[in-house]
Amino acid sequence: MSEIKDFTLNCPLPISDYPTVTLAHGGGGKLMHQLIERMILPAFQSPLLEARHDGAVFNLGGARLAFTTDSYVVHPLFFPGGDIGSLAINGTVNDLSMCGARPMYLSCGLILEEGLPMETLWAVVQSLKQSAEIAGVQLVTGDTKVVDRGKGDGVFINTAGVGVIEHGLVIAxxxxxxxxxxxxxxxxxxxxxxxxxxxxxxxxxxxxxxxxxxxxxxxxxxxxxxxxxxxxxxxxxxxxxxxxxxxxxxxxxxxxxxxxxxxxxxxxxxxxxxxxxxxxxxxxxxxxxxxxxxxxxxxxxxxxxxxxxxxxxxxxxxxxxxxxxxxxxxxxxxxxxxxxxxxxxxxxxx
Amino acid sequence: MKYSSEYRDAKAAQTLSQEIHRITTRPWTLMEICGGQTHAIVKFGLDELLPKQIELVHGPGCPVCVTPLELIDKAVQIAARPEVIFCSFGDMLRVPGSEVDLFGIKAKGGDVRILYTPLDCLKIAKENPTKQVVFFAVGFETTAPAHAMAVYQAKQQGIHNFSILVSHVLVPPAMEAILGSSANRVQGFLAAGHVCAIMGYEEYIPIAAKYKVPIVVTGFEPLDILQGIAMCVKQLEEGRYQVENQYTRAVPEGGNRAAQHYVKEVFQVVNRKWRGIGEIGHSGLGLRPEYSEFDAELRFEVSGYTAEESPLCISGLIMQGLKKPHECSAFGKQCTPEKPLGAPMVSNEGACAAYYRYRRAELASTGKV
Structure with a gap:
């Protein structure tokens, strides 16, 4: 086993402990936090990012806004109590809500795997629509890409959202x-x-x-x-x-x-x-x-x-x-x- | 929750704690055999409820922890082969081999799957006739019946693309190895309730008599463990050394005879190497010659391979109860759950991981790490 080297600013590859990404890097635990702290934050240095909130909060054109994004890669696509569509809406709506914002507009990027039954896609789209209605937000822009069979897991979704903050509280x-x-x-x-x-x-x-x-x-x-x-x-x-x-x-x-x-x-x-x-x-x-x-x-x-x-x-x-x-x-x-x-x-x- | 909250009652815990305080007049060192018990002790802070004279040392009963390094390496070598679907219980995936763990193989494209029962392998083998399905058969007497049943059924059903990588170990020989050591400090045992649910506790009677140690078959809930400690301390204070059963709701004296039958049908007792401890005679199970076609070590020709442990890791001393995890110089430094040097830091039930997860902040505040 190779010796553990601590990250220094000169290091060309800040994550030296694992040469490849493992599932644990996305698990929400310490390895994911390490990835964010050692690779992402230093790369994009921004005070808004440093706040490490569920979304970025800033003033723009006289309004105080919250802005966030999240990607959804769940297997199975449909499960008791929800599906990838409801997750993609609610997850982003909730991230904006945690900033104290009123969620307004969402974008939606669909990454589809070749061979996905059209019926499945339709069910996901219907779920996106219904979930947006329930949450009271509008899907206003989007994108669709298709990847080769075997290069995706049916459907991946990314949503981003904008919300408006209508109060003077600092919620952080x-x-x-x-x-x-x-x-x-x-x-x-x-x-x-x-x-x-x-x-x-x-x-x-x-x-x-x-x-x-x-x-x-x-x-x-x-x-x-x-x-x-x-x-x-x-x-x-x-x-x-x-x-x-x-x-x-x-x-x-x-x-x-x-x-x-x-x-x-x-x-x-x-x-x-x-x-x-x-x-x-x-x-x-x-x-x-x-x-x-x-x-x-x-x-x-x-x-x-x-x-x-x-x-x-x-x-x-x-x-x-x-x-x-x-x-x-x-x-x-x-x-x-x-x-x-x-x-x-x-x-x-x- | 029914059948669990009853065994986590704060008032009953206090009553048992007071009883242990009342009967304890001298220092005693007890060992809980099973990692599940270690986990419960640390998670519920049960040692806070004990008199200072009672020391609990953590035994070798975590299958993940005692599986030798070379077997992990063999698993990694087999799992990396393109024709193999390698199946395992979840917590084996993060155990470090010499170079890489099974998660690393999965990240490189290996087909590594987490299963809850080895019997699922038979279905996978039937659905994938061009693949070789291998199960990592790790564990004590508790998991042996399920592994035996999978092999037995594979033979009955003529499933030839299935095999198991065996690393089975047995509790009683490990207890004897600890008791026979000149450095032994253990004066009483809490035996592992689930092992006894399979095997019964007849085989502990000669051990208790030979080494003059009380052995109490104990469950896993907080009240089980406190009661087991009370029963063990009572024997020690009275100068008795018998086998007693605290876990009567799950353990009959003779164990589960049907499970034992299939274990004996498929496996035989062999010498086994224990991670951190070394080879212990007659301390494990291997496939009988009649079932050798299901032996993954033979099928993939990895049986000759050996490997050495990290010199920093003192897991053997920890699993014999001679050291506590935080007394290791690598604890929380070179060795963490993210980058474990030894297996006790990996498993949920490993003593080092339990200390790291539940005790690190306190140890740090008292300057102990």
Whole structure:
């Protein structure tokens, strides 16, 4: 095994640990963060990029805008609770929402594999259309490319989106303060298990549906009611655990959460026990955390619970001074520090 | 969740903790055999609930961790062949070989697949008659029945494009190797509940008697482990050394006879090399001669290959309970879950990975790493 060389600015190839890209580089864990920190950020140096938010926030022509992009490469294309089309709309809508923006216009790039049944493509297009209608956004520009058979996985989609920010709040990790509470918008882990179950042919007594949903209406309800939101993050690949760790590291504050307060559906918990997964690191596509002052928590919870996609909102923990770490109070009353995973969770042997 | 939340009850955990405090009068060193137990101990912080006199050392019971380097290299060599579909349990993919791991082979275009049961290989073999389907048959007594069944059925059904790369190890010989070592500190064992669910616990009775150590068959939930510790400490305090069964809801004394039958039909006891420890006599399983056509080492002619471990890695000392992961000079430095030097840093159930994941921040704050 070759010695590990730390990256220096002179290094022509900043990722020396792996000579090729592995799946773990896209898993939302440490290897992906390394890739972003060592290769992407230095290459494109920009203060907007450095903010490392779910989207870039800037002023343009007198308006404050949020701008984001995301690519969707899911297998299978259709799964319980959603499909690649609804993911592509909701993912970008949610990234804009986490900036506190009202999502307005989306672009859509379709990369299609030769041989894809036209019927499948039509179903994806219909899903894109319906999801955009539900979220209240417009698809206004797009692109289509076809690659040789075997060079794609049916359909890849990229969407980018623009939203407008109609308030003066700074919604970012930098606004988080000691004393804030952490709200979670619903049960976690369903998307990860729904995909895994389909992909691997696992069968459970009940069908586990993805939580894929747009969060813009819930976020705008908070903002329009005047709730002083400090930070919003949607929970995607790395799950609740990774998201909280990112915020703790960015703020240098400590976040303590109660394991018993985090809703995990019984069937998801059961699947996790069988596979050796931790629900804290499972992917979600319609869940977020909101960090805000304790005095506003009751009002915010009430507003979130009235919105259909955040009706299971609960308070799971609070922010205190010091540490830059996330502590979990376990159900048996002990405490441990949460760490980021390297890549995706791997099913265990026994 | 039913059948799991009952075993994670905070009040019951406190009661057991108080009981252990009450009965403990002297220092005792216990070893939990199984990596699943190590994981639960660290994940739930169970050692916080124990008196200072009780030291838990982490045993060699993680199949990913004890699979020798050369077998990983053999897996990599086989998986890289264009005609091979190489199938494995998920957590073997990231175990480092001498040069590359199985994920690396996958990234270079190898057909490497994660399966949940080796029986799926038979279907893949039938669907891909021009391919060679190989399963990485790793594990203790727990996974042996499924591997045996896959080979048995392949023979019955005449599926000739299927083989297994065997690295099976057995718990009792490893316990004897630890107890027989002059450096041994282990005074009592928590035996692995799921291994006993297959094999029963009759074979532990002579070990407990010979080495005068209590052995408690223990489950994997927090309350199981605390109760197992309480039972073990009680024996030690009373000067007893018997085999007791904490995990009665899953383990009958004789184990699962049907599973044992297929294991004996397909496998025989052989000497095995353990990563970090070395060769232990009669400590593993290999295919019987009648089933040798399903042996991937023979089919792909890799049986002569050997490889040496990284000199920095002290995984052998860790798996014998002689060192704790953070006492290794490479822990968290040259060796991390992203770039592991030794297998205990790879697996979810490896002691080093468990310490890295759950303890690193605390160890760092106390200056221990």
């Amino acid at each position: 990790p930098s606004a988080v303060r000691a004393g804030d509470v952490v709200l979670l918008s619903g049960d976690i882990g369903r998307h990860g298990i729904a995909i895994m179950a389909m992909r691997e042919g696992l069968e459970f007594e009940s069908k586990i549906e993805s939580d894929c949903a747009p969060l813009n209406h819930a976020v705008l309800a908070l903002i329009e009611a005047g709730v002083n939101v400090h930070c919003l993050r949607d929970l995607t690949r790395g799950g609740l655990g990774t998201t909280l760790i990112e915020i703790a590291e960015a703020t240098g504050l400590q976040i303590t959460i109660e394991e018993t307060a985090i809703p995990v559906r019984d069937d998801v918990a059961g699947a996790c026990e069988v596979l050796g997964f931790d629900p804290l690191y499972l992917a979600n596509e319609g869940r977020m955390i909101a960090i805000l002052p304790e005095a506003e928590a009751a009002k915010a919870l009430d507003l979130l619970r009235r919105s259909p996609n955040t009706s299971g909102a609960v308070a799971i923990g609070r922010v205190t001074d010091g540490g830059g770490v996330v502590r979990l109070k376990s159900q048996i009353g002990t405490t441990r520090v949460l760490d980021m995973l390297s890549g995706e969770q791997l099913p265990r042997i026994c």
